[in-house]
Amino acid sequence: MTNRVIRQTMREPFHFEGIDVLPGTQARIPLPVGLDPLGRDLSIPVHILHGEKDGPILTITSTIHGDELNGVTIIRHLLYGMDLKPETSDDLVKVENLRGTLLIVPVCNPEAVILDTRRSSDGRDLNRCFPGSPNGTHSARIAHALFEQVVMRGKYLIDLHTAPARRTNAPHIRANCDREDSKDLARAFGTPIVLHSIGPEGSLRRTATGLGIHSILLEAGTANVFEGGAIAVGVQGIMNVMIHLDMIDGNLRRPEWRLIVRKSRWIRSPRGGMLHPAIVAGELVDQGQPIAHVTNPLSGDAEAILSPMSGVAVGLATSPIVREGDPVANIASVQKKKTHQKIRAAPMTEWTVKDVSETLEDISDDESGACIDDTPEDE
Numbered sequence: 001m002t003n004r005v006i007r008q009t010m011r012e013p014f015h016f017e018g019i020d021v022l023p024g025t026q027a028r029i030p031l032p033v034g035l036d037p038l039g040r041d042l043s044i045p046v047h048i049l050h051g052e053k054d055g056p057i058l059t060i061t062s063t064i065h066g067d068e069l070n071g072v073t074i075i076r077h078l079l080y081g082m083d084l085k086p087e088t089s090d091d092l093v094k095v096e097n098l099r100g101t102l103l104i105v106p107v108c109n110p111e112a113v114i115l116d117t118r119r120s121s122d123g124r125d126l127n128r129c130f131p132g133s134p135n136g137t138h139s140a141r142i143a144h145a146l147f148e149q150v151v152m153r154g155k156y157l158i159d160l161h162t163a164p165a166r167r168t169n170a171p172h173i174r175a176n177c178d179r180e181d182s183k184d185l186a187r188a189f190g191t192p193i194v195l196h197s198i199g200p201e202g203s204l205r206r207t208a209t210g211l212g213i214h215s216i217l218l219e220a221g222t223a224n225v226f227e228g229g230a231i232a233v234g235v236q237g238i239m240n241v242m243i244h245l246d247m248i249d250g251n252l253r254r255p256e257w258r259l260i261v262r263k264s265r266w267i268r269s270p271r272g273g274m275l276h277p278a279i280v281a282g283e284l285v286d287q288g289q290p291i292a293h294v295t296n297p298l299s300g301d302a303e304a305i306l307s308p309m310s311g312v313a314v315g316l317a318t319s320p321i322v323r324e325g326d327p328v329a330n331i332a333s334v335q336k337k338k339t340h341q342k343i344r345a346a347p348m349t350e351w352t353v354k355d356v357s358e359t360l361e362d363i364s365d366d367e368s369g370a371c372i373d374d375t376p377e378d379e
């Protein structure tokens, strides 16, 4: 009788790569993915925090694209706080307070990080290779190992990304909003902007969602840099999801407004030249407001690019060099006056995550726009 009671209350260890992670402990365990060209072991470190009490398994993945680094430091702050050092008083997530299990992969594509490129060392885009194959290309094998050994073990997934080089994204969540489970997770994360998208074929999020794993993706900032605002949104969002899933104690911090974007519009440059942005990512623009100026570096010519509608700039080009037709800004239209006023009063460019009892939610479904899945590749 006594034995039965003990068995019911003790959590099983978490088995990973032949190692038992005991309840209430954490471990960093390498996931082997073959040998590199010099014959050295290639592996992907997986950080496992196995709480003492029951709860869900949440996987957090970052840097599938080797130049998208904000996620690495989001995870660092999440585990070790602002001082970035383990086991100090400001650590945000501690295994002793955790219910359930966290599987964290700060760097999914280590060789791409070393090469400082979006693509894997074999030239492929790892986020088009899921679920992968044990007999396929190098990227397919990495995808297979990550998917089978890590992602499929969990019920929930947060995948951390940034815009590609030469572009930036206002921090936002992407989710298949036709699925209530993913939409709930997106709402809990708490970014004011949520983009509806099923994701590209072969992407981790789309593949995991298709197999019943509740999945969202953070797009925040740009490649090759650490950005304080984007990182703060990421850390708070993951904490929010963990509170929502009852993995940690705390109060969910809700945004004052939320725009669920089903279609948005890419504004394109009317000419080649040098691009001078007149707005920042996340800014609310009025119809007719200049969003950028294009100048000719060899003459006095200049032309303003005006926003064709009122909306929030979700993505922006950052490279000064533009050609006619290049995307300059991705604008999610805001049609309701009440929503416009709310965004004006609480702009997301201030990067503050408020704690309101109720969020004003609106849908942006611009009939002249396109679904994010049909616009320039990034995720």
Ligand SMILES: [Zn+2]
Binding pocket: 064, 065, 068, 127, 161, 162, 378, 379
């Ligand atoms: Zn990415």
